Amino acid sequence: MAYEELSDLTRDIIGSAIEVHKTIGPGFTEKIYSRALQLELQKREVPFHVEQSIRIKYKGQLLGIHRLDLVIKDTVVVELKAVYQINNFHIAQMLSYLKATDKRLGLILNFSRAKLEVKRVVL
Secondary structure, eight states: OOHHHHHHHHHHHHHHHHHHHHHHHHSHHHHHHHHHHHHHHHHTTTOOEEEEEEEEETTTTTEEEEEEEEEEEEEEEEEEEEEEEEHHHHHHHHHHHHHHHOEEEEOOOOOSSSSSSEEEEEE
């Protein structure tokens, strides 16, 4: 995906998340924010997958299945949080997701703050 197209896509994702945060505010569970974000993305006609399964392997052996919160346009992994703040663990987690999916860009969106917290993670 070209830089400009990716930039437009991340702008749509973050804009959708800001709209959700502005409308319902902090204090809910990640599931509530996920549902609201899905509605906002649909309204903007942004294609996405919810809880897309990825296989986690170690030296060719399947360790288990993990479900990603959202994958937008088969390009951007989005992890939703309702925590005090995004920390190094969350960033490491996103880097692992990006490696496992062979994707280059992830967004961590934390709805628990007075202002939406956004962390862009690039592999």
